[in-house]
Amino acid sequence: MLEDEPLNGFTGFARKGKAQFQYSRAAEQAAQEARTEFGEEFLSSIPATDRRWAWVEISLDAIRHNTIQAKQRLRAGVRLMAVVKADAYGHGAVECAKTALSSGADNVGVATVDEAVQLRDAGVTVPILVLSEPPEEAVPLLLAKRITPTVFSPEFALAYGELADLHGMKAPFHLAVNTGMNRIGVRAEDVIEFERQVNFHRALVHEGTFTHFATADSGDTIDFNMQVRRFVDALGALQAAGIDPGIVHAANSAALFRFPDVHFNMARLGIALYGYHPCEQTRGAVDLRPAMAVKARITAAKTVPMSEGVSYGLHYRSPGSVKICTVPIGYADGLNRALSGQVDFILNGQYMRQVGTICMDQCMFEVDLRSFGTRERLDPQVGDVVTIVGRDGNAETTITDMARFLRTIDYEVACNFSLRLPRVFV
Numbered sequence: 001m002l003e004d005e006p007l008n009g010f011t012g013f014a015r016k017g018k019a020q021f022q023y024s025r026a027a028e029q030a031a032q033e034a035r036t037e038f039g040e041e042f043l044s045s046i047p048a049t050d051r052r053w054a055w056v057e058i059s060l061d062a063i064r065h066n067t068i069q070a071k072q073r074l075r076a077g078v079r080l081m082a083v084v085k086a087d088a089y090g091h092g093a094v095e096c097a098k099t100a101l102s103s104g105a106d107n108v109g110v111a112t113v114d115e116a117v118q119l120r121d122a123g124v125t126v127p128i129l130v131l132s133e134p135p136e137e138a139v140p141l142l143l144a145k146r147i148t149p150t151v152f153s154p155e156f157a158l159a160y161g162e163l164a165d166l167h168g169m170k171a172p173f174h175l176a177v178n179t180g181m182n183r184i185g186v187r188a189e190d191v192i193e194f195e196r197q198v199n200f201h202r203a204l205v206h207e208g209t210f211t212h213f214a215t216a217d218s219g220d221t222i223d224f225n226m227q228v229r230r231f232v233d234a235l236g237a238l239q240a241a242g243i244d245p246g247i248v249h250a251a252n253s254a255a256l257f258r259f260p261d262v263h264f265n266m267a268r269l270g271i272a273l274y275g276y277h278p279c280e281q282t283r284g285a286v287d288l289r290p291a292m293a294v295k296a297r298i299t300a301a302k303t304v305p306m307s308e309g310v311s312y313g314l315h316y317r318s319p320g321s322v323k324i325c326t327v328p329i330g331y332a333d334g335l336n337r338a339l340s341g342q343v344d345f346i347l348n349g350q351y352m353r354q355v356g357t358i359c360m361d362q363c364m365f366e367v368d369l370r371s372f373g374t375r376e377r378l379d380p381q382v383g384d385v386v387t388i389v390g391r392d393g394n395a396e397t398t399i400t401d402m403a404r405f406l407r408t409i410d411y412e413v414a415c416n417f418s419l420r421l422p423r424v425f426v
């Protein structure tokens with residue numbers, strides 16, 4: 001770089017062989033003037049999809065449809081909880097919660113106190129259950145925001161009850177019962193002992209009792225039935241001791257659609273709310289619509305001479321007769337690097353092979369420029385919309401296919417697309 005020749009304020013000059021750069025005062029002043037001239041409001045009004053050509057589209061119609069499918073399976077009076085943890089499995093917690101609630105869901109479940117606070121602050125007024133026991137230090141937040149915790153340790157329960165009492169409040173909780181998953185909860189045979197330790201407390205209100213299944217999505221039902229039996233026994237023990245278990249719930253999506261016997265007073269709908277099947281057994285048995293699509297616009301489109309490589313490692317070589325197109329989405333956006341060269345994107349309703357290593361923020365795909373069969377010659381342009389996940393015409397790529405290839409579950413693939421992509425609700 002030439003000495004003292006600033007480029008947008010960057011002055012490069014060599015000193016003792018080391019390049020040094022500094023941002024000049026004049027340039028900072030000019031940027032300040034630009035901010036004033038454009039206005040901060042205008043600057044922040046530039047849509048996210050114009051700041052970066054990659055985004056997630058969420059169909060709230062699909063969320064509504066899936067909620068209704070679930071609600072229809074429940075007897076009258078059985079409640080439906082919309083599980084919107086992890087930002088609604090990557091779909092946007094506030095919007096999904098509100099849509100589910102206006103379509104038949106009765107309340108919401110989350111994983112963390114922060115997720116509950118986000119919903120309260122966004123105007124969600126229904127009961128919010130945190131599906132695990134939070135740290136004691138978070139109790140003031142629970143009380144101030146009317147967030148219901150899961151409880152399974154007497155220490156937490158008493159700390160919660162104490163603080164509530166101090167402020168003349170009640171401390172409602174749902175008791176988690178460990179019936180075999182061994183994640184959280186009071187062991188089924190110990191629920192009475194647990195109650196003895198806490199139920200003298202006047203502020204504590206035993207509002208619900210639940211368990212969680214480890215194998216509701218499995219073809220084999222032996223372990224599932226064992227969990228059900230232990231849960232029913234624990235409920236019986238509570239009742240025999242004169243303790244009202246309150247709202248009883250156990251079913252996740254898989255159990256909701258497969259086992260009506262375990263609906264009890266409420267079912268907790270997670271993955272199916274977003275349109276994905278929890279297991280093979282529900283496929284064909286219930287009509288779910290995937291709510292998420294991932295899209296991007298082409299940022300570069302160029303012919304690459306035959307045998308030249310593309311992307312890190314140059315693992316892909318151009319066969320000639322192709323255009324290599326770049327889209328600004330990569331593994332930092334949830335497009336798993338292990339999918340490199342293994343997935344198709346969709347352009348104009350036609351499958352295009354993703355080629356080369358998926359980078360952190362970008363990746364490439366190949367457009368065959370030859371015309372063959374009935375296909376017209378394609379001519380991809382910068383700005384054209386590409387479907388990474390979703391349907392375009394008769395072509396469709398799914399989160400389920402990606403999950404299968406990655407040897408994981410739809411849950412994880414969907415969650416990961418929330419890492420950095422802006423969300424558009426359609």
Ligand SMILES: *Cc1c(COP(=O)(O)O)cnc(C)c1O
Pocket residue numbers: 083085131212251252253254268269270271272278
């Ligand atoms: C996540 C979760 C659910 C929802 O499960 P899905 O399989 O997504 O329906 C229900 N209950 C608990 C306790 C959970 O942690």
